[in-house]
Amino acid sequence: MSDKRRKQYESMRGHYQQAGERAGFTLSPAQLAAVERLSRLAGELAVAHGPFRHRPPRGLYVWGPVGRGKSWLVDTFMEGLAEPRSRRLHFHDFFRRLHEGVSHTQVTPPASGATSAVRHSAVDRAVDELVGDCRVLLFDEFHAHDAGDAMLVARLLRTLLDRRVTLVTTSNYPPAGLMPDPLHHHLFEPTIELIQQRMDVLDVAGPTDFRRQPRQDPTGRRFARGAVLERPQAPLLAAHGLRAPRPDEAVQVAAHLRELPARAVRGDLVWLDFAELCEGITAVPDYLALADRFDTLVLDGVPPLASCTPDGRQRFANLVDVCCDRDVRLFLLGSDPLAGLPADSRLMRDLDRTASRLAMLRGGRAVSPR
Numbered sequence: 001m002s003d004k005r006r007k008q009y010e011s012m013r014g015h016y017q018q019a020g021e022r023a024g025f026t027l028s029p030a031q032l033a034a035v036e037r038l039s040r041l042a043g044e045l046a047v048a049h050g051p052f053r054h055r056p057p058r059g060l061y062v063w064g065p066v067g068r069g070k071s072w073l074v075d076t077f078m079e080g081l082a083e084p085r086s087r088r089l090h091f092h093d094f095f096r097r098l099h100e101g102v103s104h105t106q107v108t109p110p111a112s113g114a115t116s117a118v119r120h121s122a123v124d125r126a127v128d129e130l131v132g133d134c135r136v137l138l139f140d141e142f143h144a145h146d147a148g149d150a151m152l153v154a155r156l157l158r159t160l161l162d163r164r165v166t167l168v169t170t171s172n173y174p175p176a177g178l179m180p181d182p183l184h185h186h187l188f189e190p191t192i193e194l195i196q197q198r199m200d201v202l203d204v205a206g207p208t209d210f211r212r213q214p215r216q217d218p219t220g221r222r223f224a225r226g227a228v229l230e231r232p233q234a235p236l237l238a239a240h241g242l243r244a245p246r247p248d249e250a251v252q253v254a255a256h257l258r259e260l261p262a263r264a265v266r267g268d269l270v271w272l273d274f275a276e277l278c279e280g281i282t283a284v285p286d287y288l289a290l291a292d293r294f295d296t297l298v299l300d301g302v303p304p305l306a307s308c309t310p311d312g313r314q315r316f317a318n319l320v321d322v323c324c325d326r327d328v329r330l331f332l333l334g335s336d337p338l339a340g341l342p343a344d345s346r347l348m349r350d351l352d353r354t355a356s357r358l359a360m361l362r363g364g365r366a367v368s369p370r
């Protein structure tokens with residue numbers, strides 16, 4: 001191993017050790033194995049792009065059940081990497097940026113008959129722009145559920161491989177299990193093959209969903225960012241630094257290309273009704289816009305998800321994903337969302353992801369009033 005490579009390998013291992021100690025974590029055996037592999041990758045990257053080397057290191061596909069610390073592993077990797085040309089993308093971000101890019105390049109209406117070709121090249125351009133001069137791209141929560149996702153994800157992957165970008169992804173699905181819908185799975189098979197040929201697959205399993213672990217850290221460093229409050233009376237709200245909105249606080253709040261009625265906006269806090277946000281016609285870009293602006297989101301009037309529309313349930317799951325990824329404090333006021341929804345329920349896709357994140361919110365203790 002060259003000096004440069006060894007130095008970066010050791011520096012990354014040291015970085016993980018410090019990050020783990022700072023957070024008060026004991027890494028699982030699967031995480032320790034991943035730290036070793038990711039540190040090796042850091043070493044490989046340090047020597048991959050010199051004047052006489054054109055072979056990018058193999059990417060890593062990190063997968064496993066929910067809450068095993070995959071995102072923590074790859075985020076810590078990106079923090080410790082001495083590579084300015086790196087980028088982190090979350091699944092929802094990827095689609096937002098891509099759709100924005102596509103609509104910008106489609107200002108001029110295409111001539112008749114050329115629609116699909118124009119759209120195709122608009123997607124190509126948007127992906128190219130997104131990747132830019134990146135050397136390392138982290139894609140958190142890699143998955144595909146419908147034919148549209150599959151096309152865009154496949155396009156991104158081809159661009160990354162063509163451009164010799166090293167891809168690091170996390171997923172709850174092993175490559176062969178991507179696009180689980182049997183009607184569409186075959187559309188994704190070439191992409192799965194590409195992943196298997198060009199990336200190393202790392203299984204981060206283990207018995208513990210860390211989000212469900214009781215909080216042991218007396219300093220509160222693993223404090224849940226938010227809470228589920230089933231009987232949100234004034235004293236309980238106050239214990240979490242919250243106060244119910246007065247009617248005259250109702251206001252319209254800007255989301256993505258639309259305004260939503262909020263019960264209150266106070267500084268970086270927004271207070272919204274479930275009926276407006278999850279049962280209204282909203283979508284992930286709206287949640288991303290809210291997450292860009294607000295640090296705390298209170299969702300009032302949360303019903304048991306079993307009683308919602310399928311779209312309402314999916315919107316709620318996406319909102320929880322976005323808030324957790326963006327570190328937005330999320331307070332859910334009303335019923336237990338999962339009441340009456342068995343763990344193996346087919347009423348919700350990826351229910352285990354939402355359940356794990358809600359378990360973390362449930363572990364949340366009172367915060368000092370803001």
Ligand SMILES: Nc1ncnc2c1ncn2[C@@H]1O[C@H](COP(=O)(O)OP(=O)(O)OP(=O)(O)O)[C@@H](O)[C@H]1O
Pocket residue numbers: 024025026027028031064065066067068069070071072073170171172210211353356
């Ligand atoms: N070894 C550990 N001990 C305790 N907590 C940990 C450990 N590793 C990670 N965590 C914490 O556990 C929580 C879940 O970790 P993370 O989000 O990385 O899981 P994940 O595998 O990406 O889950 P998902 O598949 O649901 O996205 C986070 O709050 C993270 O900081």
Ligand SMILES: [Mg+2]
Pocket residue numbers: 070071072140141170
């Ligand atoms: Mg994750």
